[in-house]
Amino acid sequence: MIRTVAQIWHRRCVLPAAMVMLLPCVAVASLNIVSHYSPRNRERPVRRATDFIILHTTEGPKAGSLNKLHANGEAHYMIDEQGKVYRIIHRNRVAFHAGRSMWEGRTNLDNRSIGIELVGYHHRDITAAQYTALRELLAQLQRIYRIPDERVVPHSMVAYGAPNRWHRQSHRGRKRCGMLFARADVRRRLGLGRGPARDPDVAAGRLVSADSYLQQVLFGEGGAQNLAAAFFSGDEAMVVSAGRSAWDIAREAYNQSSTTYVFPDGTRRRGNEIRDWGRIPPGTKVILPGLVEDNRWEGVRVLGKDGNTAQELAGGEYNSATTIYILPDGTVKTGAEMRDADFRSMQQGTMVLARYEYAGEVTRRRSAFDICKARWNHAGTIYRFNDGRIVSGNRVDERNIPAGTKIFLPQ
Ligand SMILES: [Zn+2]
Structure with a gap:
């Protein structure tokens, strides 16, 4: 009955995005939902597209998770163990929840998705109250944005990692976040049909699979999938x-x-x-620290700390034009501009950004916004201040970006 009312209501609610935003659209009594908007909410741009709903597990208890998600605007919704839903970023705006992400060759899925965090762990079942709440919330959001079931996916399915010591290529398997939401039995309880049957980016060679266990849980067939999921519990x-x-x-x-x-x-x-x-x-x-995945940025590596050679820090892409080296004196060079001798004599403390580009330097006449437009405050945008500090876009204080600050954008 409640579903039916909601359906009628939402049919009337199919309006241009700007108008939908003005309406109290999610007003169905069956959801216990409260607004707990992040201080970041109002500064976040309105999304132009909404193609995915991405499901996360906080990997930590409620209080700390809610504080962090709220402070940084890292989810649209969080659902606690009692099934209470918190609105953190307005569903039409951008939240920073997916981090480095890719699907069908498209990257930075924060710009095309809604993120829902479930208080819980990727390898444990959620509570009955969470099932009820998530099922209703998904039904509403899928109707509003016309998102098919196979675009409701776990974070681990779309997250990918840059090259590291174990994997010289960009790879799937950076996270196991939300992994259980790929399981057929869990999806059934949420009223969802099958998810994607395979990983399009691994199939096309854009990524390699770095976690065969995860791959099995995400894309395996019934029995094997559940067996794999049960294996990882102790x-x-x-x-x-x-x-x-x-x-x-x-x-x-x-x-x-x-x-x-x-x-x-x-x-x-x-x-x-x-x-x-x-x-x-x-x-x-x-x-592990227990608390919560960190989506701010995983991008900066430091010579002498994260590795001892350019190859260790940036993998096979160490000499490419999209690998950026920031020398201790602030000089910026791409991997393609570095000579063999430069790599050999690289100083400790040199910072490396993989798959980034140098966007420019702030001057009196050229602000951070001029340089990177709406991306100026994105989590992946990196600022290097004159004193050597590195700060990500979602942490930067816009009143305090002096001339000489250099800005880097993810590819
Ligand atoms: Zn996640």
Whole structure:
């Protein structure tokens, strides 16, 4: 009955996007929904297209997750374990939830998607209340934006990673976020039909698959899919073994200071203190910060910290025109402009951005907005200040971008 009312209501609601925005369109009693808009909400541009709904798991408890998502505007909605829905960014505006992402060759899916965070974990089932709430929210959003079931996808299906120590090519498998939402049984309970049957970017060779287990859960057939999902549920999953590297466990957080490694002899090291990744002994425990995926930017690597050669930092693309080197004195060069001798004599502290372009320098007459238009405050946009600080676009204070600041944009 409620569904029917909602359907009628939404049929009347098919209006131009600008008008829809003015209407209190989501007003159905069956959803327990509250507005808890991020301070970032009003500055976010209105999306021009909405082709996807991307489902995330917070990988941490409610309070911390809500604080972070709210402060940074990193989701449109969050659904807690009781089924309460929080609006964080208006559904017509851009939220920074997908990070480095690609589907069918199109990148930066934040510009074409709605992001919903479920309080929970990628390998555990959500609560019955979350099923009810998510099912209703999806039904409403799919009607409003005319999004077919196969465009309702887990974050892990569209996220991809830049080259790293384990994978020299751009790869699928950067995250396992929201993985359970690929499972046929979970989708059925949400009223969703099948998701995509295969990964178009891996099929076309744009990406390689870096996580066969994830691939199995995302695209495997029924039985195999569930078996794979059940496999990853115990604590043994957090211990390095012959078949499980540090990267398998920690993913992009493997070399972060927030990730702790406890060696079999009891020694503890932080991810950024480890140099020799080939020598992590089996039995080493990996402790992740627990709280929440970080979509700000994964882009900046530092020589001497994240690796010791250009190849280690940027993989096979180290000498390409879209790999940017920021030398300690602020000089900017692309990989294509560097000579062999430059690579050999690269100084510690040189920063590397893979798949970026140098957009320009702020001057008295040329503001950050002039240089990158609406992208000036995007999470992936990177500012380098004269004092060497690196700040991402969603953290930058627009009143305080002095002349000489350099700006880099993701490709
Ligand atoms: Zn996610």
